[in-house]
Amino acid sequence: MTNGFETLAIHAGQEPDPLTGAVVPPIYATSTYKQDGVGGLRSGYEYSRSANPTRTALEEALAAVEGGARGLAFASGLAAEDALLRTVCKPQDHVIIPNDAYGGTYRLFAKVNERWGLHYDPVPLGDLDAVAAAMTQKTRIVWVETPTNPLLGIADIAALAQLAHDNGALLVVDNTFASPYLQQPLALGADVVVHSTTKYVGGHSDVVGGALIAADQAVGDELAYHQNAMGAVAGPFDAWLTLRGLKTLGVRMDRHCDNAERVVDLLLAHPRVTQVLYPGMGEHPGHEVAAKQMKRFGGMVSFRVAGGEEEAVAVCNRAKLFTLGESLGGVESLIEHPGRMTHASAAGSPLEVPGDLVRLSVGIETVDDLLADLKQALG
Numbered sequence: 001m002t003n004g005f006e007t008l009a010i011h012a013g014q015e016p017d018p019l020t021g022a023v024v025p026p027i028y029a030t031s032t033y034k035q036d037g038v039g040g041l042r043s044g045y046e047y048s049r050s051a052n053p054t055r056t057a058l059e060e061a062l063a064a065v066e067g068g069a070r071g072l073a074f075a076s077g078l079a080a081e082d083a084l085l086r087t088v089c090k091p092q093d094h095v096i097i098p099n100d101a102y103g104g105t106y107r108l109f110a111k112v113n114e115r116w117g118l119h120y121d122p123v124p125l126g127d128l129d130a131v132a133a134a135m136t137q138k139t140r141i142v143w144v145e146t147p148t149n150p151l152l153g154i155a156d157i158a159a160l161a162q163l164a165h166d167n168g169a170l171l172v173v174d175n176t177f178a179s180p181y182l183q184q185p186l187a188l189g190a191d192v193v194v195h196s197t198t199k200y201v202g203g204h205s206d207v208v209g210g211a212l213i214a215a216d217q218a219v220g221d222e223l224a225y226h227q228n229a230m231g232a233v234a235g236p237f238d239a240w241l242t243l244r245g246l247k248t249l250g251v252r253m254d255r256h257c258d259n260a261e262r263v264v265d266l267l268l269a270h271p272r273v274t275q276v277l278y279p280g281m282g283e284h285p286g287h288e289v290a291a292k293q294m295k296r297f298g299g300m301v302s303f304r305v306a307g308g309e310e311e312a313v314a315v316c317n318r319a320k321l322f323t324l325g326e327s328l329g330g331v332e333s334l335i336e337h338p339g340r341m342t343h344a345s346a347a348g349s350p351l352e353v354p355g356d357l358v359r360l361s362v363g364i365e366t367v368d369d370l371l372a373d374l375k376q377a378l379g
Contacts, residue, residue, distance in 0.1 A: 005065060005181055006250040013060025014243070025057040027240045050228050054236040058243045059211075062201075065180040065246070066193050068213035070220025072227050073239055077176065077196025078104055079232035080210030082112075084192060085141075087226040088170060091117030094138040096131060099124050099350060102149040102174070103343035106351050122350050125155035126286060128163060135167045144190075145174045146183075147290070150302050150338040150359040152277040154286025157293055161189025170219075176200070176329070181253045182295045186215045192223075197242045199329030200299075203252055207241040209234050252331065255364040256299030262367045263360065263374065267303050272311075272378050274356070277302040300328060301360045302338075305378070309355030313337050316358060321365065321373035328361035333370055335360055335377075 003011070016023050030052075033045040045051055055073050063071035074080040085108075089095065097109060099122040109120045123134045125144055142164040146155040157173060164171040172192045173185035179200040185193050195201055197209040214220035227233060234242070260278070267276045279290035280297030290297060305311050315335075316324055322335035326342050336342060338353045346352050362370065 008064040009061065009249055010247045012064030013057040025054055025240065025243065027236050028053045029236055048236070049231055049233055052233075052236050052239070054243075055234055055239040058234070058239040058246075061243060061246055062180075062195075062197075062211050063213055065249075066175075066213040067184055067186050068193065068215055068220070069217040070224065071211060071213045072220070072223055073197070073234040073242070074210035074212070074227070075232045075234055075238070076208050077194065077198060077210035078108060080194055080196075080212050081105060081108055081174075083223065083226050083230055083232065084172065084194065084212055085113055085118065086230070087223050089113075089118050089140050092119070092138060093140045094119045094121070094136050095141045095143055096121055096123050096125075096134050096139060097143045098122065098145050098148050098153065098155070100148045100151040100153055100353070101143070101145055101351060103338075103345045103351070105143075105145075105174070106349065107345040110349065111345075124153075125160065126153060126289075128156070128159055131160065131163060135163075135169070139167060139169045141170050141172050143172050143174070144185075145177065146293075147177045147279055147286075147298060147300065149177060149300075150343060150353060150357065152177075152279055152284075152300060152302055154279050154284070154290045156289045157183075157185050157188040157190055161191075165189070177300055178294055178298055179249060179253055179329075181250050182257075182298060183293060186213065188293060191215050191219065197245075198327060200253065200256075201246055201249060201329075202242045203245040203249065203330060204241075205327065205330035205332065207238050207245070209238050209242050252364060253296070253299070256362060257296040259364065259367045259370060260297070260299045260301050260360075260362040263301055263362050263370060266371050266374060267301070270375075270378055272306050273303050274306050275304040277304075299362045301362055303358055303360075304354060304356045305358060307356070309337075309339065312356045312358050313340065315377050315379075318377040318379070319373055320376075321369055322360065322377070328359075330361070331364050333361060333363035333365060
């Protein structure tokens with residue numbers, strides 16, 4: 001019997017507690033475990049950096065909803081990214097990244113891993129010829145965001161997987177914006193999926209976390225070895241909160257998508273909006289690919305405003321129901337100015353974002369209230 005997404009999100013790795021019958025996995029707030037004799041581990045647990053039952057439940061659930069062989073939960077999305085890069089790459093290796101990647105990912109490559117000797121090139125991943133031209137004998141990873149943050153660019157996962165594999169590289173997909181509910185990169189040929197589980201998976205803006213899900217068991221085991229050796233694991237309470245959020249991911253994403261589509265309609269009709277970036281629009285350059293590989297088009301919307309950077313900042317400051325803040329994917333709607341906030345680290349680089357850009361994380365509030373707030377914020 002094959003279970004559906006929502007069934008897996010609620011039940012995978014989450015059998016009722018054998019002692020009490022509790023339907024929610026307990027929070028195992030322990031650092032160590034009694035051994036049944038020297039080297040006799042009870043159910044494989046010895047120390048909670050290596051494994052913790054609450055974290056195990058989350059990891060099994062994440063692997064199930066992404067269709068992977070092994071899932072791993074980390075203290076943050078960037079901790080997951082760092083562990084992946086240091087597992088797969090060595091000094092003098094090369095990685096291709098999106099030319100509009102998340103600012104924190106860019107900072108990790110440009111300010112941390114480049115000093116360690118890891119080379120990278122930002123490439124427009126929607127252009128397969130450009131990706132092929134950027135490949136070298138040292139390329140170990142093609143790193144994909146789709147949709148990208150914050151320009152909502154789309155990359156063809158299946159085509160990039162083929163290109164990466166033909167050149168001896170792995171395809172890594174940051175699936176944070178789409179969520180496992182809307183997009184299944186491993187089924188399209190990706191080798192590893194990355195998440196900031198802080199965002200849609202957690203969904204309530206109350207926990208920070210990250211995850212890696214590997215298609216291949218051997219790759220997953222190697223990642224697990226480095227996770228234990230490096231230590232940036234999710235704590236049991238964080239894992240429990242993230243697991244709670246995962247249970248409702250499907251129904252939340254449906255509402256996020258519904259509301260985002262209404263917001264896009266408003267923005268397209270507004271005279272002070274010069275461009276709307278959303279892959280659900282037919283005129284979006286990545287729409288056809290997005291329609292092929294996504295269930296729906298997500299809750300993230302970016303747009304550009306007449307009047308330049310100062311007006312974009314003013315729109316952000318005038319919003320009331322849309323909370324001015326970083327992050328995304330929570331039940332509440334957020335608004336931000338990427339150039340001065342989430343993507344400030346990319347200023348002056350090839351990944352610098354337009355100053356007139358505003359990014360919305362459209363929440364699940366009553367949509368008419370969201371539309372009214374945007375109308376007044378735009379003036």
